[in-house]
Amino acid sequence: MTDQTTGDRTPHPAPSRAVARTVEESRLDGTLVPGGPTLAAEVLRESGFDELVAGLREPVVHASSLADLTSAVREAGVRLWRAAVDRAQGRTTSGTLDPYDDRPLYWARTSLSATLRGLDSPHLSVQHQRLGLLHLLDRTSRGIERAPWPDADPDEVRVMVSGFDVFGLDQSLRHSNPSGAAALQLDGVRLTTPYGPARVRAVMLPVVYGDFDQGVVEDAFGPVLRAGADRADLIMTISMTARGRMDVEKWAANTRGGTPDNQRDQHFGPVSRASHWPQPFDSPEWIETTLPYEAMVAAGTGPWPVVLKEGVREWPAGTFPDPSALTEGPDPSPGSTAAAGTGGDYLSNESMYRSNRLRQGLQAWDVPGGHLHISALEYPEDPAVLTDPAFEADRRAVVDQTVALVTAAAAAVARRR
Structure with a gap:
């Protein structure tokens, strides 16, 4: 583990017992x-x-x-x-x-x-x-363990979203994550749509495989997917993708293989199963979005283009794990083993997969669910600068468009009522 210490000016006292930090x-x-x-x-x-x-x-x-x-x-x-x-x-x-x-x-x-x-x-x-x-x-501190809808009215569409922590900190400690910023902007907010109001609940997910193994996604979404008064009307996981695009992901994949997480851990293989939540058995290789993506694309938000993203990577039936057998195509083929969904093979894909596998396990078939990938940020040119007005304006534009897309999805659900 690389020691980046060049002088301790941190706001925390030294640990009072000998302990290895994460x-x-x-x-x-x-x-x-x-x-x-x-x-x-x-x-x-x-x-x-x-x-x-x-x-x-x-x-x-x-x-x-x-x-x-x-x-x-x-x-x-x-x-x-x-x-x-x-x-x-x-x-x-x-x-x-x-x-x-x-x-x-x-x-x-x-x-x-x-x-x-x-x-x-x-x-x-x-x-x-x-x-x-x-x-x-x-x-x-992630907004997970609390009452699901403390301020919601009976007539409000209930929308559950998640963002992510910062990540890529070994490349630059100053990284921000607009999906996390969007979650903070959305939590508890009452959105106005042409078809009625919507109430949003938001949580922040870690960028750590171990926490996903322990069921953090299921713990976040489970309380609003159970049958009963607290069931959501829409769920959406949100994360950051490449610069200048907003992608509604078509397929979540039962796979891991992305870059190391915030603990420098890396996993390969199928997504683990949370032991304390119901889910289909066997786990499906692929889960298709049920978000109202047509309405999200047609909403005319900006500044970035919004698309339904297609394209998966797979091992055709009977070929896993032969490296030479990997293929790509717009949609999964029958009996294939997943290598990457339309949103890749990292924890963003896994957040969509886990929340919607749980949605299936709890038989919340009437609740649309899926994933929104939002634009990456452009940082100040000087790597020693934490922030500047241009960076802040850029992040605000990405987050505001994200809020607009969540509003468009909520409006589509409200319209169907």
Whole structure:
């Protein structure tokens, strides 16, 4: 593991017990330029989240019992998610970073995770207790463990979306993810459509295979796919693709093979199965979108073109895993083994696959579902610059178009009612 430390100016205290950080936590010490401030500290300071993190850390560090520690961790995650959403949507103002910036949430969560991993507490007698608390912090700070629709009215179309954390941090620590920024803009929002209102629930997914193996996608979407009053009317996973395009993905594939994740882990083979949620058996090789893509394409959003993306990679029936047998085509062939969906073979494809495999397992056939890939960002030319007006305007344009596409999908569902 590469040590990027060039001087510790991070806003977190040194761990109080000897502990190995995760790869993600190790990047808290990374800088954009040698001798400069750590990127995490800069983001937290410029967003005003340094004070938030310090305030959330205090009850965790000074908890007087395991029950108090658990309560403090839960409260930290809930407050962090709410603070990120409130800042994004303009209900609160802190720091000088653009409200559309998704990075404060990521680095605040990572900082609190490192604190909790290194906490020398007399209330933690076995490692499973600490791991349980880390899990609790992660899920609550992603907007996952909470009431599904606390503010929805009976007449509102209910739309569930997900964005992703930042990733590609070994290439540049300053990366932002417009899908995560869109999730923060959308959570709890009441959209207006010509056919009635829609209420959005949003969550943030990690870019970590291990968390996907533990069912983070299913835990996020399951509560709104079960039969009953909380069932959504539409689900959509969202992630970032290449520059200058907006793609509604036609096919999700039962496959892994993309680049390493945020923990530098890489997997190959079929998508694992979440043990605690119902799903088809056997898992389907391919799942086709049921999003109202015609309405999304026809909505006339901009600045980027919107298309239904076709094209898959597969092993024809009986040829897996022969490398020379791989083929590409617009749609899967009968009996083939998936190598890549229209959205590739990374966690964006897997988020669509898992959420819609779960939709099938819960027999939510009336709920449209699929994936939207949105344009990548253009960063400041100077790699030492965290942000500038052109970058912020670019991200805002991508996010605003994403919101418009979610609104178009919601309108199509409302029209069918």
